[in-house]
Amino acid sequence: AQSVTQLGSHVSVSEGALVLLRCNYSSSVPPYLFWYVQYPNQGLQLLLKYTSAATLVKGINGFEAEFKKSETSFHLTKPSAHMSDAAEYFCAVSVSAGGTSYGKLTFGQGTILTVHP
Amino acid sequence: GAVVSQHPSRVICKSGTSVKIECRSLDFQATTMFWYRQFPKQSLMLMATSNEGSKATYEQGVEKDKFLINHASLTLSTLTVTSAHPEDSSFYICSAREQGFNEKLFFGSGTQLSVL
Numbered sequence: 172a173q174s175v176t177q178l179g180s181h182v183s184v185s186e187g188a189l190v191l192l193r194c195n196y197s198s199s200v201p202p203y204l205f206w207y208v209q210y211p212n213q214g215l216q217l218l219l220k221y222t223s224a225a226t227l228v229k230g231i232n233g234f235e236a237e238f239k240k241s242e243t244s245f246h247l248t249k250p251s252a253h254m255s256d257a258a259e260y261f262c263a264v265s266v267s268a269g270g271t272s273y274g275k276l277t278f279g280q281g282t283i284l285t286v287h288p
Numbered sequence: 289g290a291v292v293s294q295h296p297s298r299v300i301c302k303s304g305t306s307v308k309i310e311c312r313s314l315d316f317q318a319t320t321m322f323w324y325r326q327f328p329k330q331s332l333m334l335m336a337t338s339n340e341g342s343k344a345t346y347e348q349g350v351e352k353d354k355f356l357i358n359h360a361s362l363t364l365s366t367l368t369v370t371s372a373h374p375e376d377s378s379f380y381i382c383s384a385r386e387q388g389f390n391e392k393l394f395f396g397s398g399t400q401l402s403v404l
Contacts, residue, residue: 214381214397274322274385274393278331
């Protein structure tokens with residue numbers, strides 16, 4: 172069984188400030204971890220994913236996340252927030268490849284990021 | 289890049305009618321597609337796994353007779369909400385896994401269903 176917990180349903184930052192969105196996971200097998208962004212009235216867009224390679228994963232739009240097994244965390248960061256980063260962000264976990272269940276994602280509750288000028 | 293097309297993007301229907309939502313992989317073959325549902329201010333919840341040429345696998349609590357899934361080809365899966373009720377109003381989104389590439393997973397843009 173897998174689960175994802177995103178700490179903080181709303182995060183507000185100033186433009187240019189550090190963005191930190193927290194995600195903790197639980198998985199009985201080595202996980203694949205994802206961060207998705209959802210803009211209003213749109214579907215999900217993949218920001219980045221961890222697939223058991225490098226623990227520090229760089230994604231699109233300047234985002235990155237670090238897989239920390241000891242902390243069961245996969246927090247998303249961006250050094251400098253931009254107004255266009257305002258959206259809802261979802262952390263998700265899937266079982267690792269090798270099984271037909273890959274792609275069967277368990278999502279966190281989502282974090283709405285607000286960026287103030 | 290790979291694209292998943294989901295249609296319609298928005299549908300309004302009367303209670304008791306059926307609604308079909310299509311999910312197409314445009315430039316790749318998808319042996320497996322997934323259907324999710326998202327209620328307002330909640331996360332996406334997996335409803336079912338759709339496998340080409342076989343029966344879908346439904347998550348616990350999802351009525352298979354109400355949410356009919358057909359994955360008749362490697363590029364198309366459909367979700368039919370039968371006898372829709374207002375409580376079925378939700379955002380439905382599909383994802384497709386590219387055949388042979390376990391790490392290739394793409395999402396459609398979703399369908400907002402409103403049942404009056």
